[in-house]
Amino acid sequence: METRELRYFVAVAEELHFGRAAQRLGIAQPPLSRAISQLERRLGAALFQRTSRSVTLTEAGTVLLHEGRAALDAVEAAEHRARRAALAAAGEPSIVLATKAGASSQLLAKLLHAYAAEPGSVRVDVVLCGPGEQERLLRNGRVDVAILHQPFDDTAGFDTEELLTEGQFAVLPAGHVLTTSKDLHLNDLADVPDLPAPRWPGPDGTYMPGPGPEVQSHTQLLQLISLGRTLMVALDSCRSQLRDDVVAVPVVDAPAVTTVIAWPPHSRIRAVADLVRTSLCL
Template sequence: METRELRYFVAVAEELHFGRAAQRLGMAQPPLSRAIQQLERRLGATLLDRTSRTVALTEAGSVLLTEGRAALDAVDAAERRTRRAALSPTGSPGLVLVTKANASSELLAELLAAYAAAPAAVPVDVILCGPGEQARLLREGRADVALLHRPFDSVAGFHTEELRTEGQVVILPAGHPLTARTDVRMAEISTLPGLPLPRWPAPDGSYPPGPGPQVRDHAQLLQLVALGRACAVSPESCRAQLHGDLAAVPVVDAPQVTTVIAWPPHSRSRAVADLVRTATQLQ
């Protein structure tokens, strides 16, 4: 299969409409239809069930959509990494690590220090992003490795190694009555008067409905908590970032958070392997 054919098929499979797919691809509909038919003949499989009104994926088409997306991501990532290497004075782009801003800060500092001391270490650039953006940057080839946090971040399609598991705490304004407690439960947090949980943006930029304030990053969230406008449930390691106007109380029934280091399965970088090995050796 050619990359061009995969892009054509993925567009049709996502739109489930040849006209919209052709418009998205910037081409006429007849050659797009012929290209899909040629692909089906070559594979010996029907990828799309077509009627005069609808287009639907067959089981084989669903498989190719999943595999095609992964293949196209790998091609795009290879192009971006090649361009990075070409722009580097040494011909080596180093490594790009992406992580959510204000997450796993101590672990990240330990990892960077330990890796920098390794004999074959290369420069590491760190991208701090918003919630849920790490996986996209990794798939697009804009990053080589990522720190992800289960169960909040999807690790589907990546190779991973677990680094650390921890409980969660609720962050409250200092002096709030609950800060005198040794622990709380999620049911108590969800009904706190005047301190709603925040609303984070979805991948398309929209916010879910609810009474909580819309937030874009962790720093903004902590400021809202300090002002008495919200509360937040975060991994226990966030305690190190709290100032005197904030307090944290363990949440006994919140799911545990596991920090993993993730990288694309098609990566053959020795530097990535060395960084992952360093991460797994941290105590």
């Protein structure tokens, strides 16, 4: 199976529409349809159920989508890591670390400062991500190491070390009726008519429908909270970043969040190993 065929298949499987998939791939629809049909003949299995109104995945298609995404991530990861290895060999060593914007900021600052003081340390480029984005970047090789948060981020397939476990609190507009409580429960935040939950973009950049405001950054979210448009639940360690026009209230039944440092198990990058070792000494 060729990489090109997998890319074609994944595009159709994610869009569930041949026209949109062709537009996304930048090709005409007829050759895309032919490529998918050829792939199905070679596999001896239908990947899609097609009607005049809809396209849905078969069981075989669902399996191939899961495996195909992993395979494409592996190919992309190999390309990115080979390029960085070439740069390192040319005397420009560096590693790339991904972390969720606004989360674990103090921990990250301590880690980078401690690692920079280590003999043989290299430049660490930091990528600030939206929710869940750092996991995807680590899987496709765009970054070498990431700060992830369990149970929200999927760490399956990565090597990890635990760094910190903490509780969560609600961030609310100053003066809101909920801020008069000493603590809150998740049910208290589930349906607050005047503070609908914010909506973050998905991997394709689109937003799920809903009443909450569309947000793209932690800074934007905090401003919307201060304006009384939404709320959020955040890690205890984020308190130091809060503005004066918002209020933090503990959420007593929110799950504890464990911050981990994660890297691919097959990584042979010495700087990643050194960074992980440094993180365990904080």
